[in-house]
Amino acid sequence: MQAEIIIQHGQIKFARPLYLKPDAPMRYRVEIPDEALIETRDWFVDAPPAPETLHKVPPAKPGSLQERLNQLLGRLALTRPGSSIGDDEQMLQDALEERYFGR
Amino acid sequence: MAVNSYKHTQVQLVFDTNVLVDALAARGAYYADAVGVLELVRNGEVEGWYAPHTLSTVYYLLERALAKDAQNRRESVQAARVLLQELSSLLKPLPQVGDELATLDAEVSDDLEDQLIGFLAGQYLPNPIIITRDKWFLKSSDIPALHPKELLEQGLAAWSKKPEKMPFIDLAVQQRAIRPQLQRNIHAVLQHGTYIMGPEVELLEKKLAAYTGAKHCITVASGTEALLVSLMALGIGAGDEVITTPFTFVATAEVIVLLGAKPVFVDIEPDTCNIDARLIEAKITERTKAIMPVSLYGQPADMDEINAIAAKYNLPVIEDAAQSFGATYKGKKSCHLSTIGCTSFFPSKPLGCYGDGGAIFTDDDDIYQACREIRVHGQSRRYYHTRVGVGGRMDTLQCAIVLAKLERFDWEVEQRIALGQRYNQLMDEAGIQRVQQRDDRTSVFAQYTVLVEKRSEVEARFKEVGIPTSVHYPVPLNEQPAYQHLCCADCTPIAKDRAQRVMSLPMGANLTNQQQTQIAQTL
Numbered sequence: 001m002q003a004e005i006i007i008q009h010g011q012i013k014f015a016r017p018l019y020l021k022p023d024a025p026m027r028y029r030v031e032i033p034d035e036a037l038i039e040t041r042d043w044f045v046d047a048p049p050a051p052e053t054l055h056k057v058p059p060a061k062p063g064s065l066q067e068r069l070n071q072l073l074g075r076l077a078l079t080r081p082g083s084s085i086g087d088d089e090q091m092l093q094d095a096l097e098e099r100y101f102g103r
Numbered sequence: 104m105a106v107n108s109y110k111h112t113q114v115q116l117v118f119d120t121n122v123l124v125d126a127l128a129a130r131g132a133y134y135a136d137a138v139g140v141l142e143l144v145r146n147g148e149v150e151g152w153y154a155p156h157t158l159s160t161v162y163y164l165l166e167r168a169l170a171k172d173a174q175n176r177r178e179s180v181q182a183a184r185v186l187l188q189e190l191s192s193l194l195k196p197l198p199q200v201g202d203e204l205a206t207l208d209a210e211v212s213d214d215l216e217d218q219l220i221g222f223l224a225g226q227y228l229p230n231p232i233i234i235t236r237d238k239w240f241l242k243s244s245d246i247p248a249l250h251p252k253e254l255l256e257q258g259l260a261a262w263s264k265k266p267e268k269m270p271f272i273d274l275a276v277q278q279r280a281i282r283p284q285l286q287r288n289i290h291a292v293l294q295h296g297t298y299i300m301g302p303e304v305e306l307l308e309k310k311l312a313a314y315t316g317a318k319h320c321i322t323v324a325s326g327t328e329a330l331l332v333s334l335m336a337l338g339i340g341a342g343d344e345v346i347t348t349p350f351t352f353v354a355t356a357e358v359i360v361l362l363g364a365k366p367v368f369v370d371i372e373p374d375t376c377n378i379d380a381r382l383i384e385a386k387i388t389e390r391t392k393a394i395m396p397v398s399l400y401g402q403p404a405d406m407d408e409i410n411a412i413a414a415k416y417n418l419p420v421i422e423d424a425a426q427s428f429g430a431t432y433k434g435k436k437s438c439h440l441s442t443i444g445c446t447s448f449f450p451s452k453p454l455g456c457y458g459d460g461g462a463i464f465t466d467d468d469d470i471y472q473a474c475r476e477i478r479v480h481g482q483s484r485r486y487y488h489t490r491v492g493v494g495g496r497m498d499t500l501q502c503a504i505v506l507a508k509l510e511r512f513d514w515e516v517e518q519r520i521a522l523g524q525r526y527n528q529l530m531d532e533a534g535i536q537r538v539q540q541r542d543d544r545t546s547v548f549a550q551y552t553v554l555v556e557k558r559s560e561v562e563a564r565f566k567e568v569g570i571p572t573s574v575h576y577p578v579p580l581n582e583q584p585a586y587q588h589l590c591c592a593d594c595t596p597i598a599k600d601r602a603q604r605v606m607s608l609p610m611g612a613n614l615t616n617q618q619q620t621q622i623a624q625t626l
Contacts, residue, residue: 065141070126091163
């Protein structure tokens with residue numbers, strides 16, 4: 001069958017809920033026309049960070065702002081994976097939906 | 104960290120949400136660059152701003168980023184709030200009335216948050232750059248946008264535009280430095296609504312009295328009003344004489360004449376341009392009722408000598424300290440050097456408001472009471488007028504503004520003194536004659552004044568290169584049409600000579616060394 005989907009802030013939702021059999025495949029392919037796409041908003045697209053660089057205390061020189069931030073964050077002073085502009089937009093959208101639509 | 108002055112005053116950075124979250128949560132490959140740009144602000148290299156409407160987004164994204172490593176939501180919420188506090192100590196909020204969003208052109212962008220950042224930055228800052236990771240920003244506004252990495256690679260100097268014209272006194276930089284406090288103070292007045300004699304009036308009077316060491320301070324509507332009310336409090340009127348200098352702003356003599364008294368002009372010292380104390384005694388008559396020296400260009404006159412003469416003849420001394428608030432004389436503050444001190448908060452003064460304002464200082468309880476009554480139509484209590492007075496109160500709003508400026512006034516005085524000394528050095532090296540300062544006192548350099556020959560030619564040269572100059576003052580008061588009948592022009596030959604040669608140069612706490620050098624080279 002064909003299903004109608006809605007793309008919002010980079011994510012897909014079915015227009016009507018579909019209920020799949022437990023053994024149905026988890027992944028489906030959607031074809032989007034190339035001319036419908038626009039370039040990414042991110043100035044530089046982050047290369048995926050090497051896992052060994054993540055969740056480490058950000059290196060800081062004595063007296064630097066980074067040292068101050070590390071001090072304020074305590075055990076939460078950790079390097080984290082990047083978030084694209086689109087990811088941030090989506091996160092914000094989710095938050096607004098959560099707040100105003102009681103999702 | 105409070106920074107009063109920035110090295111690159113010709114560019115202002117405005118931080119987008121994504122860069123702030125990257126920096127604070129050490130997020131992504133460029134977080135160190137984002138922190139690096141914030142560090143430039145922290146180190147006093149450049150002004151940093153944020154748009155207030157983005158703060159809730161920064162908070163939300165920050166909290167979500169931290170939540171992944173937090174034990175519970177309380178931990179991530181608290182950490183995010185602490186980071187927001189740190190952010191507000193680093194950056195200043197762009198002024199926002201609140202209805203801007205509704206007025207933005209919907210055709211320009213579908214990202215209202217970004218559009219509003221650009222709008223606020225463009226409306227308020229002279230040369231902003233948006234620091235962002237979002238290259239769509241370039242579509243939302245005409246303001247340049249840079250990735251933190253690019254800014255660090257290119258350096259601030261590449262983006263520091265040379266101003267079209269150097270200001271004579273740069274009040275805009277000062278205003279940006281204290282804008283949040285100014286807004287808080289102004290909003291407080293709007294909130295309580297006591298526009299006349301509100302709580303800020305008394306608070307300012309207490310703070311100013313404490314600053315000068317005087318027992319009393321009475322704020323008034325202007326520096327001129329301060330002089331007028333002081334003379335009225337001393338009972339000076341028709342037939343009296345007041346000894347003063349002819350080389351000053353007209354208000355000094357104007358108030359004397361307004362009261363029917365006569366200004367008696369005494370010539371000035373050739374090096375300081377202040378009244379020559381050695382010439383005062385010869386001018387004292389039985390009609391003399393006061394001596395009114397002016398602390399010209401921000402430097403007190405020879406107050407010990409003047410006070411000694413006054414004591415000998417039992418005369419009060421009114422220091423016209425319109426230009427010298429913050430200066431010292433033998434360790435004592437200007438405005439507290441004699442019977443009465445009067446200052447002005449005209450916007451260009453070392454401590455100025457955003458309109459007219461002034462203050463009277465005295466240790467004398469009777470003079471204080473008289474000044475307070477005269478300031479409010481001579482009333483001792485509501486609608487009971489024990490003497491003739493004036494409507495001479497300083498507005499609550501103007502007091503609120505001076506209170507905001509007072510917070511960094513000590514720093515400004517230090518800067519002014521340092522800049523004045525640097526000017527002195529540059530002028531002395533170039534062999535240019537200048538107004539001198541005595542070792543036993545400080546000047547706050549309300550004006551930095553040199554002596555030049557063929558002044559109009561020099562002024563034209565400065566005008567050509569876009570550097571403003573001014574003349575304080577081109578005609579001594581005893582040569583002015585309204586006052587010339589009071590004293591012959593040749594009676595004060597030094598004042599006559601100086602009026603033809605003085606020229607003031609740009610001055611202010613935020614004047615840069617580069618600007619000073621350019622001025623000295625032009626001269």
